[in-house]
Amino acid sequence: MRMIKLSLLSLAVASSTLSHAVVAEEALSNLFTQGKPLLDVRYRYEHVDQDNALNNANAQTIRTRVGFQSGKWYGLSALIEADNVSRIGDASYNSFRNGQTDYSVVADPDGTEINQALLRYDHKYGxxxxxxxxxxxxxQRFVGGVAWRQNEQTYDGVLGQLKPLDGLTLTYAYIDNVNSIFGPGNGRFDTAANQANIEGHSHLLNVQYVLMPELTATAxxxxxxxxxxxxxxxxxxTTGLRLNGAVSGVSYVLEYAQQTEYADNPLDLDSDYYLAELGYTVKGVTLKGGYEVLGGDEGPGNRAFQTPLATKHAFQGWADIFLLTPPDGIKDAYVGxxxxxxxxxxxxxxxxxxxxRDSSQYGEEIDVSYAHAVPGVKxxxxxxxxxxYxxxxxxxDTDKFWVQLQYSY
Known part of the structure; x- marks a missing residue:
């Protein structure tokens, strides 16, 4: 009997201790005490030299991003983040917001705005x-954040992810506003071609299944x-299927998509996207070669395959010549x-x-970069x-050159 009482007492003490631990873990104050400040500062010099009547662009800008990531309370968390982009020195470049149209474009306008402001709920299933x-x-070939530009592209809406099985991720997002890289608008030089906010109603559906380490399928x-x-x-x-994976250092990507008109688009769209890529990695060295096709189409207006929400700088060359697909489409054979x-x-x-459409030669491009952590400054x-290009x-002909320093805390 004494042993039973001691066991019950021990259970009660253990339960009480566990209860207090759970309460402490889920305390509302965790949102603040387990949160962390965010700081990211990026200085950039960008030079653009084009073989046309425009003056060469020389832009010095600094982006300061500050924010706060909260801790979690029963799976709930919050994030607030603001950006400021400021010019250093003369505005000898066209930012689309400064009126310097006799210079080449460097799409990093001055301004301050909220980059992210969100509530998040995490569960073991999504x-x-x-x-x-x-x-x-x-x-990010179709939907991305364009993080290369000083003002990142973010989205106003709701995003949900469900993970009902190991390796399976179902993603749905509804977007009613896109905060583009051209923001914030200043009311002086805003045009329909450089919208700070792209309004509308978009639905993103993505189903990814990791069948095995060598094969991931995404519809x-x-x-x-x-x-x-x-x-x-x-x-x-845009409806498509992507297959990718890696076997013994050899990686591959195969992808196909078809694009048709949607919403109030007056054009009759019918174009295709193809991608085939093969890579090999050994001792930290990665080699890749690929062939990407964005189809063109004859008729009134530009009915070629477009990717308006993509992180375009990462594709088809860093000179950003093909941000809008030409009416005759584009074939990009690349190696690097x-x-x-x-x-x-x-x-x-x-x-x-x-x-x-006719395989005529658009041009060629060479891109080179070197990144290195600065010693002594974490x-x-x-x-x-x-x-x-x-x-x-x-x-x-277009030449672009960048020097950049970025600090993240």
């Missing part, structure tokens, strides 16, 4: 996010209703890779661009980067 948020799907449909985007043919429905060098990372790429990384039948 998550939900409400508010202004960063959305990067797959490799998606992105219904983009972009009401006030100037370039015609941007509201579209990255390797460790003197404690940093060297990357180099070559692109051959041709029209999809979180500080330096970058030098160069892009050279040699025009043939499309656009003009």
């Amino acid at each position: 998550s939900a996010v409400l508010g202004r948020q960063r959305i990067n799907l797959d490799n 998606y449909q992105y219904r983009l209703g972009l009401d006030n985007l100037a370039a015609g043919g941007q509201s579209s429905k 890779g990255s390797a460790p060098l003197f404690g940093g990372t060297l990357a180099a790429w070559y692109h051959d661009f041709r029209a999809e 979180g500080l990384v330096g970058l030098v980067k160069y892009a050279s 040699d025009a043939d039948d499309f656009a003009v």
